[in-house]
Amino acid sequence: MKDTSHTSNLKASANQPYHHGNLRLALLNASVDIIRSQGVSALSLRKLADVVGVSRTAPYHHFKDKGALLAAVASQGFEELSLLLSNVINDDNAPLKAKLQQAVMGYLDFAIQHPTQYELMFGQALWQDEQHDGFQRTAKDCFRQYVRLFELFAKQGLIKTQEPPLRLAQMTWASLHGLARLASDGIFAKQEDIQDIAQTAVRHLEIILQK
Amino acid sequence: MKDTSHTSNLKASANQPYHHGNLRLALLNASVDIIRSQGVSALSLRKLADVVGVSRTAPYHHFKDKGALLAAVASQGFEELSLLLSNVINDDNAPLKAKLQQAVMGYLDFAIQHPTQYELMFGQALWQDEQHDGFQRTAKDCFRQYVRLFELFAKQGLIKTQEPPLRLAQMTWASLHGLARLASDGIFAKQEDIQDIAQTAVRHLEIILQK
DNA sequence: TTTTAATTTAGACGGCGTCAAGATAAGCCA
DNA sequence: TGGCTTATCTTGACGCCGTCTAAATTAAAA
DSSP, X not given: OOOSTTOOOSSTTOOOOSSOSSHHHHHHHHHHHHHHHHOGGGOOHHHHHHHHTOOTTGGGGTSSSHHHHHHHHHHHHHHHHHHHHHHHHHOTTSOHHHHHHHHHHHHHHHHHHSHHHHHHHHSHHHHTOXXXXXXXXXXXXXXXXXXXXXXXXXXXXXXXXXXXXXXXXXXXXXXXXXXXXXHHTTSSOOHHHHHHHHHHHHHHHHHHHHO | OOOOTTTSOSSXXXXXOSSOSSHHHHHHHHHHHHHHHHOXXXXXXHHHHHHHTSOTTGGGGTSSSHXXXXXXXXXXXXXXXXXXXXXXXXXXXXXXXXXXXXXXXXXXXXXXXXXXXXXXXXXXXXXXOTTSHHHXXXXXXXXXXXHHHHHHHHHTXXXXXXXXXXXXXXXXXXXXXXXXXXXXXXXXXXHHHHHHXXXXXXXXXXXXXXX
């Protein structure tokens, strides 16, 4: 059996062990960091591997390909958003109207705070590809949280219009999503305008609910 | 050589003159084709040059870099959309309410018909980069067409709410844009749902205008 | 005509995603 | 303990990409 003397370390810096320990998580976290700070196009598997301190091809043992990694980053975003929404919904100290307000503003805040990740989460690349198994399910679970809000409204008799809660949720989520994208993509630039448009939309939504 | 183009014109490569004639336009048209049919990620300058029948680096004399080419494709999309909107607005045979309906449905149709180009038009890449000079102006001209519709409404006294027409336009455009993206990105998949959501939104908009 | 400017070209460089083979470490069963 | 299996990580290579440089070709101007 050969001893270890002839295999001097290629990486000068490293007394890293051969096995990383939890490479998958490290790759995912680093990817989220890079995407949030520099955008999706700045993420290359090679640089990522370098940052994490591992060889070029190591990531392929944890993600099928680059697309799978991006899907994982997007899923992480949806999970964060789901948590945010369910926290608002389950906050027993807040009246229903306040919940709507908080959900809308929290959602907008996420989109504005992490615009590049938000763009990834809703881009065609991931939605027209059945490959990434868990992703679409995770995303839809997030939307379900939002629908729950309208079911709460309905249960409390706060919806006068005969539109079904699901349709109302779809319609208002589309509006919220549109505003979120215009804001996070930098098309609506002024923060105060965005806040004002959102407030106006919520106000008008309340009118619709009563009608 | 007696023979001219009509025999061996299978490819654009055979005996083309050294100077293309209108390479810029040819590149732009081919780019729109590729992006619409195969998506932005499928567009490489090298394949594009090959399709048009010129060398790898020829495009650089007409577009500063790949980003400039993409900006031109996006601008083309906004021009098409502007034309669509102004046609609706200037159609004297249509009553105002029908114009709103037509504008919304035409806009949605464009987004669904050309999803990859629509994604390009509104992506962060082009909106957070002051480089591409004409682009943002072209896009804003398109939005201005949409605002004109609401100014028409206001002029005819059809808006009872005290919201300024610009705010109404911003708010409803955000909603329209959100629905367009959800539809064109493949998140709302069923065509009939999309139509129905749009109809619902327009119906509710009319309520808001009267309120 | 000669000169100049516009246009297109081949060549080269570094970065990218990812496939194929080999190296290493850890887990498991005798 | 030893030896087999499997998961994990590495080096090397391939082809495609955007784009820089310098040279070649053609059209336009003088």
